[in-house]
Amino acid sequence: MIKGKFIDNLPKVYGIYTGGFIGFIILMAVAEQAGMSAKAIGIAFVVFTVAIYAVIGWLSRTLQMDAYYVAGRQVPTVFNGMATAADWMSGASFVAMAGGIYFKGYGYMALLVGWTGGYILVSTLLAPYLRKFGCYTVPDFVGTRYGGNAARLSAVLVLTVASFTYVTAQINATGTIASVALDIPFKLAVYVGLASILLCSMLGGMRAVTWTQVAQYIVLIIAYLLPVFWISNKMGAGFFPHLMLGDEVARIAELESQFGFVKNSAADLATVPKGLAGITKAHSSVNGTNWGFISLAICMMAGTASLPHVMMRYFTTPSVKSARRSVAWSLLFIFILYSTAPMLATLSKLSLIDPNLTTGIIGKSITDVQALDWYQNWNQANLMFVSDFNGNGTLELNEFFMGGKAVVLATPEIAGLPYVISGLVAAGGMAAAMSTADGLVLAIANALSHDLYYKIIDPKAEAAKRLIVARVLLVLIGFAGATIAAMGIQGILGSVIWAFDFAMSGLFFPLVLGVWWKRANGPGAVAGMLLGLGSGMAYLIWVRNGGSGFWGITQLTFGIVGALVSLVSMVAVSLATAAPDAKTQAMIDELRIPSGKTILGKQH
Amino acid sequence: MKMSKQEQHWDKTRGLLFVTLAIWFVFSIGIFFFGTEMEASSFKPFGYPLSYYMTCQGSLLAFVILNFWFAGRQEKIDEEFGFTEREDE
Numbered sequence: 305m306i307k308g309k310f311i312d313n314l315p316k317v318y319g320i321y322t323g324g325f326i327g328f329i330i331l332m333a334v335a336e337q338a339g340m341s342a343k344a345i346g347i348a349f350v351v352f353t354v355a356i357y358a359v360i361g362w363l364s365r366t367l368q369m370d371a372y373y374v375a376g377r378q379v380p381t382v383f384n385g386m387a388t389a390a391d392w393m394s395g396a397s398f399v400a401m402a403g404g405i406y407f408k409g410y411g412y413m414a415l416l417v418g419w420t421g422g423y424i425l426v427s428t429l430l431a432p433y434l435r436k437f438g439c440y441t442v443p444d445f446v447g448t449r450y451g452g453n454a455a456r457l458s459a460v461l462v463l464t465v466a467s468f469t470y471v472t473a474q475i476n477a478t479g480t481i482a483s484v485a486l487d488i489p490f491k492l493a494v495y496v497g498l499a500s501i502l503l504c505s506m507l508g509g510m511r512a513v514t515w516t517q518v519a520q521y522i523v524l525i526i527a528y529l530l531p532v533f534w535i536s537n538k539m540g541a542g543f544f545p546h547l548m549l550g551d552e553v554a555r556i557a558e559l560e561s562q563f564g565f566v567k568n569s570a571a572d573l574a575t576v577p578k579g580l581a582g583i584t585k586a587h588s589s590v591n592g593t594n595w596g597f598i599s600l601a602i603c604m605m606a607g608t609a610s611l612p613h614v615m616m617r618y619f620t621t622p623s624v625k626s627a628r629r630s631v632a633w634s635l636l637f638i639f640i641l642y643s644t645a646p647m648l649a650t651l652s653k654l655s656l657i658d659p660n661l662t663t664g665i666i667g668k669s670i671t672d673v674q675a676l677d678w679y680q681n682w683n684q685a686n687l688m689f690v691s692d693f694n695g696n697g698t699l700e701l702n703e704f705f706m707g708g709k710a711v712v713l714a715t716p717e718i719a720g721l722p723y724v725i726s727g728l729v730a731a732g733g734m735a736a737a738m739s740t741a742d743g744l745v746l747a748i749a750n751a752l753s754h755d756l757y758y759k760i761i762d763p764k765a766e767a768a769k770r771l772i773v774a775r776v777l778l779v780l781i782g783f784a785g786a787t788i789a790a791m792g793i794q795g796i797l798g799s800v801i802w803a804f805d806f807a808m809s810g811l812f813f814p815l816v817l818g819v820w821w822k823r824a825n826g827p828g829a830v831a832g833m834l835l836g837l838g839s840g841m842a843y844l845i846w847v848r849n850g851g852s853g854f855w856g857i858t859q860l861t862f863g864i865v866g867a868l869v870s871l872v873s874m875v876a877v878s879l880a881t882a883a884p885d886a887k888t889q890a891m892i893d894e895l896r897i898p899s900g901k902t903i904l905g906k907q908h
Numbered sequence: 909m910k911m912s913k914q915e916q917h918w919d920k921t922r923g924l925l926f927v928t929l930a931i932w933f934v935f936s937i938g939i940f941f942f943g944t945e946m947e948a949s950s951f952k953p954f955g956y957p958l959s960y961y962m963t964c965q966g967s968l969l970a971f972v973i974l975n976f977w978f979a980g981r982q983e984k985i986d987e988e989f990g991f992t993e994r995e996d997e
Contacts (some may be wrong), residue, residue: 413963420968421936427975428928550955590943591967598940623993632975637974646964896918897991
């Protein structure tokens with residue numbers, strides 16, 4: 305059926321795969337009609353998709369250095385775009401973002417602007433140049449451009465702090481979904497999630513992660529779009545929700561002014577289970593300061609350009625030109641999901657709060673709501689809660705609480721869609737969280753194995769030994785991440801935003817100035833990375849412990865402080881010390897043109 | 909003083925960077941200084957308040973188009989100075 309090289313047959317291979325997946329969805333829908341239980345469908349979806357990823361991971365196993373680190377640099381533009389989109393869209397994007405928008409409305413949508421606008425910085429400032437450089441990892445670039453182990457080590461440090469913060473959130477997300485879909489305790493589900501993640505990446509490194517990420521993108525995008533289109537049509541809101549929900553958005557604003565945002569007393573709120581929230585902010589109206597919105601967008605944009613697991617995806621393309629094009633494709637694939645999230649939040653909110661709709665629960669009697677099947681399911685899962693604070697027997701807007709994840713996971717059920725859709729959504733969420741976790745774990749393990757072990761500790765190590773070290777580190781980091789995730793310290797979205805701020809604090813200016821400012825030198829970069837990360841972290845700790853902060857910078861936007869300190873210290877120290885030598889200057893000139901050989905050799 | 913081919917190439921590349929970043933700035937930061945003004949605007953794309961539309965679709969779409977446009981322009985610059993990669997490399 306398939307002849308010739310795998311790379312030449314990609315459209316065919318993934319075409320068949322997509323068809324097969326759709327066939328599987330139909331099969332499950334038929335099975336549901338035939339009486340298959342909801343629980344069995346959930347398990348079938350998660351097990352089936354994870355098994356496919358594991359097979360891809362096994363088929364992509366490799367013993368070659370450049371295949372393990374950069375997928376042999378032969379991933380075609382569009383497919384790399386898909387893989388990046390999956391790498392990028394995490395459990396936070398899939399499971400938590402629509403929830404964030406549902407609760408916080410306009411102010412939270414700064415995340416959408418930030419997480420897409422950042423790709424302009426990636427493609428103009430960094431990706432093509434780092435591709436030309438020919439490095440395996442981001443610290444590889446920093447170490448070679450600035451020279452010396454201090455710079456390399458600092459980059460490894462920033463990378464590890466940012467990516468590790470991020471990866472615990474992703475393992476947490478896989479655990480949440482696995483525990484709901486497979487009906488096992490969260491603490492166990494976290495390790496089931498970890499095992500699935502390692503299956504994809506351990507044998508084949510970047511090559512395996514690339515081809516599983518493409519497969520995961522296909523699953524997650526179908527799982528995200530299908531229910532939104534279905535609900536929109538079912539509610540009669542519009543056949544193409546993105547362009548047709550104007551009336552629904554206006555209706556929410558009307559209901560908001562009718563109900564008002566009643567503040568609950570602290571004593572009442574204390575009875576609400578931890579992690580659940582009510583609607584307290586306007587949906588579409590500007591509901592915060594302009595600076596609050598803009599500062600969050602800035603942090604997410606600069607963080608995007610500094611996160612190593614995204615940057616290293618562009619090391620895998622065949623050329624500089626295709627790296628640049630690939631960024632544009634990535635953004636298009638991301639846009640498809642991100643422009644859908646607010647629509648999902650709108651539909652979900654309206655179907656719950658509009659008393660004119662059959663699904664609406666606000667204004668109904670509390671006992672009726674408590675008798676609803678879906679309410680009981682999600683209440684048991686600790687994701688939904690109602691309480692009659694004012695004792696009038698009727699559910700008010702301020703008496704209904706939901707977990708952020710429930711917006712994506714529970715909406716299909718609330719809207720009365722068949723359970724097969726809920727199973728599909730679970731598989732999609734799993735795909736999103738796994739693909740990002742894979743990219744992150746690999747980014748950390750590669751930095752530690754290539755930059756710390758091979759470049760600094762044992763430069764004489766042979767290829768086979770280096771690849772064994774890389775895999776051992778992969779497993780260790782995965783376990784460390786899972787152990788911390790099992791403790792459940794910070795919510796998914798919160799940890800993800802922190803990761804962006806950490807990356808921005810330490811890496812944004814050292815990376816950008818490395819390409820765009822010839823005068824930047826080693827001591828400057830080291831100062832920029834360490835002082836940037838240190839000051840960002842100090843600000844976070846200060847604000848977390850009751851500090852007042854300044855300039856309206858919160859614990860979600862501390863990257864602005866870190867990055868400013870990083871910029872100032874990097875420029876000051878660079879100018880106070882000697883300019884980079886002629887060899888480095890020539891290297892930067894070479895870096896700036898696409899043609900010619902990469903700066904680092906194919907094997908290094 | 910006449911600039912070398914490489915310097916001219918970098919000059920143009922930098923020019924394109926500034927143009928791209930200026931457009932990026934408008935859509936990512938600039939317009940959001942006017943959140944309330946946009947909301948009050950009578951221009952409502954697809955019936956959404958302008959502020960809401962820009963943050964859930966408008967700016968995002970602008971970034972997608974800008975990224976493809978930028979890639980095309982940069983390829984032209986590389987071609988002009990003969991810095992395009994050879995296919996067989």
